[in-house]
Amino acid sequence: MGALPRDAVVREWAMPESVPVRCPACRRAHRYTAPSYPCPCGAPVAPPLDPDAVPVPVGHRAWREEWVAVRCGRCGRDGEWPRPELGCPCGTVLRIPVAGPRTAAPAAPAGRPAFRSVPVRPARDAVTAAVLYLRRLGHEDVRRADRRLPAGIGLTGPGVLALVDPSARPATPRDVECLWLTAMTESVRCLYFSLAGYAEDARARADALDVPLFLLGPAGVPRPVNGPAEALDADAA
Template sequence: MTESVPVRCPVCRRDHLFAAPVYPCPCGAPLAAPLLRAARPEPITHRTWTDDWVTVRCPECDRQDQWPQPELGCPCGTVLRVPVRPVGTRSPSAPVEGPSRLRRPWHIPLPRTAVAARPSFRPVTIRTARDAVTAAALYLRWLGFRDVIQPEVRPVSGIDLRGPGIVAQVDPTTRPANLRAVECLWLNGLNSSSASVFFSLAGYADDARARADQLGVPLFVMDLTGCPQPINAPADELVSTGV
């Protein structure tokens, strides 16, 4: 079972229970970064690709690889970096496994807000800005939007994804998405009679978040695992109901 740790946002003081995403190791074993329970999460105000990756050792094959640093999108708009135990250390509460101990099978639950009939979302790791757009497109298709496409060259409008009844913008930069970006996306959706959805890697400015709530624009925060997290009520509703 994936380890969950309590995480408190240092900005709004909201408490969360967070579990690191699970990925398949090349050996086939499901693997999650071991979280450091006693460490304080840090708000991400500036991104570097070096800081966004951590070394994780597979307990099955002993292989060490670089995995995305676990991140949590708080509803207040802050994106938190959740610390990971360094390779070579063990959780004080973790049992020592002898050679004859049988490991229990892993189980990856659906997101708590997902519709029961919907299969689990299969993300793609984000390493480039293009990967972020691809991850958002996959997520929209998972929600039920069909024929979502991404242009080869980003248009002047800033719309990264289009499909029947949907337009979406993806901000892969290290700055929180601003008010103008949210309003421009909403206007594009209004002009084409489409729903508008925003995805951001670095969260949203306070005024952008407030305006999105007023306009009913779903806001999602993405981490490098490629798993979008809803951070406002319209986004929660979209995840719960789908298309």
């Protein structure tokens, strides 16, 4: 797994837990459960929450502040996962405080890593699902691409460039071509992840350019929708 952001804090692995949360804007009470994410070793990893700290409303967003490092108690791997957040019905988004390091759970027998998914709701969940799938394909050092793509969010790693398109419209042939051209200039392979799917002519163009297309459904499992994606998915099974 790649280098962690310098401002990320390493937390030990913990099972999902719940804490009471009160919105400072409307005073509405909530119960928040920390989401768990799959480590490449197959163990679920969740950030430990601080029940005594006050949640902070999210205003300006910065990419480097969106992640927290959590250490897996099974294999000791440090992974980057989205910082815990809660959306209040009043419209306020609250960042849930993470607790300090704690004792890791006893190690369990290691089995073959299995792909686990996360539900896809906002764009950040789509990015997380794509990162997890890329890691399943063997791309451990995945980060946000420095170069802006015409549509969506770019993810890059050694030898790979992926586009996560969270828009409500199906991808067009131009979207596919722009991703392919960018990947060609960097001499890497590319993948396209879309929440809304692809126009028929976009699929045809992707087939001609050998660009794997994946559909991100509500369950967060990338589903191959063309020949190049099916071949890639079969190789990773």
